[in-house]
Structure formats: C-alpha cells, structure tokens
Amino acid sequence: GESVGLHLPTLSVQEGDNSIINCAYSNSASDYFIWYKQESGKGPQFIIDIRSNMDKRQGQRVTVLLNKTVKHLSLQIAATQPGDSAVYFCAENHRNNNDMRFGAGTRLTVKP
C-alpha cells in the first residue's frame, strides 16, 4: 500500500504463491491508472493499466482491480516467480491536466 517517509511497505511471498499489492490513490477525478515494476538499478517498467470505466483488467499473470468507491487499486500476480522481485508502484493520471502522480511503492520479495 501507500506510505510516506523512508520505509517502503514490503511483501514477502513464497515462489509459486499469488501476490497482492495494494495502492490507495488520491484524486477521485483520476481516470487512468498504471502499475509499474522497478527492479534494482533500472527505471520503472510498465506492467498493466486500467481506465476508470473498468473495474478489472487482466494481463499475462497479472490482474489489476479498481475500486473507485474507496479509491483503491490492487495488483495481483499469479504464481509469483523470483524474477518478480522488485518495487511495484501505482500511478494515477487525470486526462484533463495530464498530471501523473505516483505512489511510494511496495517492495516484493519472492523466496525460493
């Protein structure tokens, strides 16, 4: 989920288990949301996106759920693999002003 300060929320899962990473967004007028994955020493990498007129979208091994009522976004990773270990963060975008805001991120560690 979201955090402020120096410490990222962490999630540790066993290889093969499913992972759920949560994010609370701030602007009820945001109409587009993205999940990024950032591995150590690399820039953020696009994983999956969802528009506000949807509540679920599936990709390859990933699913994003959007709950606009409580301004909550989640990323589900199926059959988590060691290569999934990274920091994951959400971003919200408002089309009218093209403002893009990023969450603080969650560090996912996959144990073999």
Add this chain to the structure above:
Amino acid sequence: KAGVTQTPRYLIKTRGQQVTLSCSPISGHRSVSWYQQTPGQGLQFLFEYFSETQRNKGNFPGRFSGRQFSNSRSEMNVSTLELGDSALYLCASSLTTTRREQYFGPGTRLTVT
C-alpha cells in the same frame, strides 16, 4: 528499437556545484519528461518538454532547469547543488505529451556530498 538512454549513470558532486544530465529518447518520441526519485518522496515530476518547449513543470525550485534539442534529446541542469538533491533522476519519453504511454530510462544516480 533502442530504449531511453541516460548519461551518465552515476555521478558524485559536491555542494554548490552544478550538474548536467542527458537523456536520449526512443527514436521518434518527441516528448521527454524528467522525474526525481528519492526514498523519502518517491517519484516526483520535474518537467516535460515537447518539440523543444517546456510544456509542464512540477513543484521544484528554479535551480532545476532543462531543455530539449531539435533531435528530441534533452538535458536537465541543477545549479548550486544541495545535499537533498541526491536522488535517482529518471527520464521518460513518449510519442506525444500523453504521459500515460511513457517509457523510462535507467536513470542517473546523483550523489551530492
């Protein structure tokens, strides 16, 4: 197609100095955005350039500036460096000014001592 490249990858500077970072976008991309990433503040938008013009600016002091060249390559400059400027500086490019479809470079790790 080559991705976004940033140079240098690592940089150490002392307080009071100035620094220039470079970003080469994906071929054909005309928009370049710059972000600062720190453990305390996360990813924060600095500014965006499109066709050599600054289109958007985040909430950073005037010590942070940038420019874009006719080939879409971009540079950002930070003058009078402070310890708090230590961060990972990320560049992202996109075809248009829609930052939804942006691709990030690996970043430049700046350490100010």
